[in-house]
Structures are given as C-alpha cells and as structure tokens.
Amino acid sequence: MKLFRTAFGAALLVTCLGQPALATTQNVIFNGTITPTCTLVIATNGTMTISPDLQTLSSHNSGGSAGTVTLTTTGGVSLSVDPVTTTTVPSADTTSTTWTPTYSSAGAHSIVETGSATAISTPGADLVSVHLAGTKGGSNRFANGNYQATVTLRCE
C-alpha cells in the first residue's frame, strides 16, 4: 500500500509538471492630455527715464530699466503686448505722446525685441523683458512731474 501511494504521488507530480501556471497579466493604461498652458509671473516693473532732448521717456534710456516677467509654457501659445491705453501724465503735459511697448525673451525661446505677437510652439521657461517708450514729436517736450503707464503682456 505504501509503495502504491508513493508511485501514485510520483505519477501525479510528473503529470502536473507539464501544466502552465494559472497566473495572468493585464495592462493598465494611463492617458494624459495637456492643453496649451502658460504662466506669467511679473518679477519687476519697469522704470522710464528722460532723454537729453526731453522728447523720449523710455526704459531704454540711461538709468531706465525694463520690466521683467517669467514665462513658463507648454507651447502652443502666443505672446504679445497691447497698445498702451492707460497712462497718467502731469497736468503740465498738454501735448500728445506716442507710447510704444515692446518685449524680448531669453531662455528656452529667444525673441528679439518686438512689438508684434510671437507664436511659441515648444515648452520651456523664459525671462521676458518688457520695454516702454513714449515719444513726442516736433517741438513738444515732456513736462516736469510723474508719469505712469500700464503695459499689458498677453499669453494666449
């Protein structure tokens, strides 16, 4: 009986050796979609100074400085500046001024200073410099007092 039991067990074991395991695998799929996105973080506002001929008030002039903005994007967006519509001038300034906003970019995307819209197709981070220049024509001059202007930097 003992011999029979041993032989039967051995035969059963040999039979099972050829059988595949019942374990199985299943893939788990992950999907992700990123729509165009951008973040603008204003680091510093700009400063305008007057030119020696008193006809240009600009961040490009000596002593002036550009505003700086950090741009982070996935790409697929456009960067632009709006015409300046919001200004404050001293009461002594009664002549018209032409305001010209521009911007340039350094970092993942190099943009030469421009006032036009720029398409950004690739992802990355940039430091955007925003400039503003006000000019007077003819014999007109900037007046003594405080000037303030707002430049709109748009990412869309």
Added chain:
Amino acid sequence: MTLFRTLATTLAVGLIPAAAAAQSMSPMRGEVNSFTDVFAVRVFPANPYDQKIKIEIHVYDQDFQPVDARILPAAFQLGAQASRPVLVVVPFGGAAERKVRICTESIPFPNQQTQIRAQICGKFFGHRKS
C-alpha cells in the same frame, strides 16, 4: 424653462475637463456644446505669487471687443499660490456658434511708474445644438 437652461448649462460646464492648480489660468482651450442660447465655461485662475493679488476676468470676442457674458465672480482677491473656479456664461447672440476669449488679468504690483498687466487668455468655442 429656467430649470432646463440651468441643467443644460451645467451639462455644458461638465464637458470642460477639470483643471489643475498652479497655473495662471486653465484650461486655455475648449469646445462646448450647448442646447440653450448660452454656453458655459468653468475656468480656474491661479495666483502663482507668494502674495495676495486682485484678479479680474474679462470676456472678449475675436477682435478683443468686450462680450456681455455673465462672470461669477468677475473680480476677486486670490491668496498666494491659490486657485479658484470661475463660471463664465456666454450668450450665443443668435448665432449657431461663437468664439470667445476668456482672460485672467492682474496687476500684481500696482503704483509703479511702468506697470505690467499680466493677461492670460483662453480660447473657447461654443456650438449651439438644436
């Protein structure tokens, strides 16, 4: 009718995917189908600064002319690194479809000589289904 409009608007809002925080505004693209004379978009402006800022939401058409949309809320203070939902309901104005820009605007550092207004605009396309 009002209940139906609300339900349909809610359905349209649900078509916009949920957005993540830590962005200036998301989503920035979207298409919405609506069965009413308005369509709705939910956007998530975010404040990336370490200080509280005032944010305004504006809606423009393709020529950057203001659109008479309902914005809830249109202006608010947002805490540092925070985000919140804003519901924008745009009328079709009799058209079968309408493209609008929804813009998040802020001047985080006012009272400077040259201020910079950061404007993040998303483009949204509403389709009116009959």
